[in-house]
Amino acid sequence: MAILRELASIVKNDIQAGLKGVGNYSFSIEQIERELELARAALLKRSSLQNILKPSEFSQDINCIPLACEDLSECCEGVDTGKKGLQFKIPRPAEIFGQNSISYVGQVDRTKRYMVYTDYSFLAEAYRVSPNGKPRPFVFINLGRVDEDDMVTGYIFNVPRLKLVRVTGVFENPYLAYGPEGIEDARMNMRLPIPEWAAEEIVRSLVNKYVQYYKAFNQPPLPNTQTSQGTA
Numbered sequence: 001m002a003i004l005r006e007l008a009s010i011v012k013n014d015i016q017a018g019l020k021g022v023g024n025y026s027f028s029i030e031q032i033e034r035e036l037e038l039a040r041a042a043l044l045k046r047s048s049l050q051n052i053l054k055p056s057e058f059s060q061d062i063n064c065i066p067l068a069c070e071d072l073s074e075c076c077e078g079v080d081t082g083k084k085g086l087q088f089k090i091p092r093p094a095e096i097f098g099q100n101s102i103s104y105v106g107q108v109d110r111t112k113r114y115m116v117y118t119d120y121s122f123l124a125e126a127y128r129v130s131p132n133g134k135p136r137p138f139v140f141i142n143l144g145r146v147d148e149d150d151m152v153t154g155y156i157f158n159v160p161r162l163k164l165v166r167v168t169g170v171f172e173n174p175y176l177a178y179g180p181e182g183i184e185d186a187r188m189n190m191r192l193p194i195p196e197w198a199a200e201e202i203v204r205s206l207v208n209k210y211v212q213y214y215k216a217f218n219q220p221p222l223p224n225t226q227t228s229q230g231t232a
Helices: 004-018 029-049 095-101 174-178 180-189 196-217
Strands: 060-066 068-071 084-091 102-106 115-117 138-142 151-157 164-169
Touching: 004 029, 004 180, 004 196, 029 196, 060 084, 060 174, 084 164, 084 174, 095 102, 102 138, 174 180
Parallel strands: 115 138
Antiparallel strands: 060 164, 068 084, 084 151, 102 164, 138 151
16 A cells, blocks of 8 residues: 555656656646545446455554444434434445445454444344343444535444444545544555555556546647638
8 A cells, every 4th residue: 555645646757757758738746646536436436346346455444433422313412312322433434335344343452343234223233132131232323424524423332431442444535534634644644545456557547547638638730731622
């Protein structure tokens, strides 16, 4: 895995090498970074349809996510339905893998993994018990509500006194792993969660796209060899 800015620099340098002798072109490193992000999303979609990708190849591990006991209504302040859970926020999971986008929710030391639900079948879990007769811990992640920062809300049940949680999964915007306030720092320092072969494919396709476009754009106009037909 490579840092986004490093990948963008590789793409930019390869484009400039491919356009040697071509004078009229312009693009920014930020533009290339955005193209890389879009290319990753397109690769995920295309490859998942062909069933050649494993979610684990694109997974991120987000540790020490803080928990807060909140009402399940996710409504305005002051509403108390009496139904509460330990709430946490994570980036929106990648839709193409469905529930398989989230591979782990549990204790930060990985000693305990909880069952994850992304639909309302979690309601039936409230009536199940573990072999020791105690209610089983489980998680509900509400994919139906995405906030303005592209984050979704999860709830952990039947785990008292838990303060932090670890989540592993594939996310639509991997740089939100640092939280909305840290996204720019993530672009500069965090490694893009893609395998080497995918990074090479994306770099190659972007370089070809830009080189072909600007070479075609800078082609001199063809001479007009047609002669006008005069009238007698």
